[in-house]
Amino acid sequence: MAVAAEQTTQSLPTYADVEAAAKRLAGFAVETPLIENPELNARVRGRVLIKAETLQRTGSFKFRGAFNRISQIPESERARGVLAYSSGNHAQGVAAACGLLDIPATIIMPADAPQAKLDNTRAYGAKVVTYDRYREAREDMAAALLRESGATLVRPYDDPGIIAGQGTCGMELARQAEAQAAKLDVALICCGGGGLSAGCALALDALSPETAVYAVEPDDFDDTGRSLRSGIRESNAGEARSICDALVAPSPGELTFAINRRLLAGGLTVSDDEVRFAMAYAFRRLKLVVEPGGAVCLAALLAGKLTARDKTIALTFSGGNVDPARMAEALAAYPDPR
């Protein structure tokens, strides 16, 4: 199903915007490590570099975009606050950014979001309003709240400031790979609405133009992959379900897709079981906690969705905000993943 063509009303961010975002984030965001594991390299017979955004402030890359966007709200508008809707990682990013900038935040979150994400968002000082992910439209709720408060809406991905902020992850990735004498053949980026892919693609296009960048999505939420093939923005079926709560966006963003269409090499998909295997592998072999949506790139690699042999592949671990029960399920399903 294709989304009706819309006029792009905002100008697309460029790599210069990513560089400006990096300056704003300095001292606030973590320069997360690019992690290499000899046993993973041996397993895939290539070289794998993991950009561990699980170790970012708030446990996901989303802080980058949120802080970059929110720090640009004019002083005169800050007292009216910020409003956001999010499955949980953008929520925490916005809440933490608002906390640092002393701006009131209200976040609309699905009632079935992971408890860790709900707890953390509240702990950062935001007001949380919950809704039913499958029955209520969060955009309508947001519109009503905005009319009341006059707050600034901070979208989760379809915003130039958000995309530029996420791009700082790709900028660091490219520079760290270079410092580790790695020439990246491929970069795998976790993809929901496409903000991280678009931002990283901008940075990699500037700093490592020979790297093929792929969006990795859950089966049945492969809207970006299908859109890249058809050339127009495709939607996911309403009845689709995935354990990757962070990646269940309905369709590519207008701005994100305009960038991704130009810069991505393609899309890959993974099943829930492939994601569970990757989560168990990350816990047991890499000693890293990764949430389902953050594990899709490793899942694609371990499931052989691309040829890794003799290649250098960077991949994102986009977030680590997972409930223990979800992790326990993966560990029980795969007691000795190798």
Add this chain to the structure above:
Amino acid sequence: MAVAAEQTTQSLPTYADVEAAAKRLAGFAVETPLIENPELNARVRGRVLIKAETLQRTGSFKFRGAFNRISQIPESERARGVLAYSSGNHAQGVAAACGLLDIPATIIMPADAPQAKLDNTRAYGAKVVTYDRYREAREDMAAALLRESGATLVRPYDDPGIIAGQGTCGMELARQAEAQAAKLDVALICCGGGGLSAGCALALDALSPETAVYAVEPDDFDDTGRSLRSGIRESNAGEARSICDALVAPSPGELTFAINRRLLAGGLTVSDDEVRFAMAYAFRRLKLVVEPGGAVCLAALLAGKLTARDKTIALTFSGGNVDPARMAEALAAYPDPR
């Protein structure tokens, strides 16, 4: 209870041996990241840098010492193999090092060692012989096996090559801290037999002499702390128990204590519950998997066993080889650690 004074039969390693070990380890060991988390900093009102040896090959620092020691076995003796006894992390280090150097390995391990450690040691290709930790003396079993095979015994900590290898962790730590513009006031090192403490103390004494280095031990296994106070090697009570399976050595090593006595500022201790809290904090806030024995330094910090305010503190996460049930227990006990 004090251990009878022994003549030191081997010369003590120096920082030059640590530097030589670093050359041997290049390309085999991982330069593990020094991780900083803004929320942890805010919590303790200081600056905390975590040396994540959980991300080392085999999931613990033990690979460093094992590879350094085993790579120095003369060619003519390699075919007779290597023998080691270990609660599990040294076992994996020895097994992995022997695998890389194509040397047969036999490891004596407690039957109640974490399943992850038993599985991994076998997966690296070693032959595992189990014993009852509380009824059998592993040293006697080792002596019998050595008589049969003529293998080289690789001790877990009381060996100059092992200590020098572990010291490369401290060498990296000092250099990475400097690169991150951190002047270390304190370094907290996980302590069982004292090999990591001794090696890191050698490196820090050379590279960061104003840093106060503390050994951190489980309650009732505070042999190094008590020995530092009395000046002679003290033992732990035979009935002592701890969830920190990696740190239940009976007394300080002869060589390790000779170094630690000279270079350590003191010892700190933590309870099993303080360790569980730290494991849950690491999983939920830092997104790192750490085993009980690897979490003692964070436990000491979070429990306020030292003053962190306005200080820069490095601490080791020495290993991450934990069974999921043990992690689940910690996560259930502390559902929202902050």
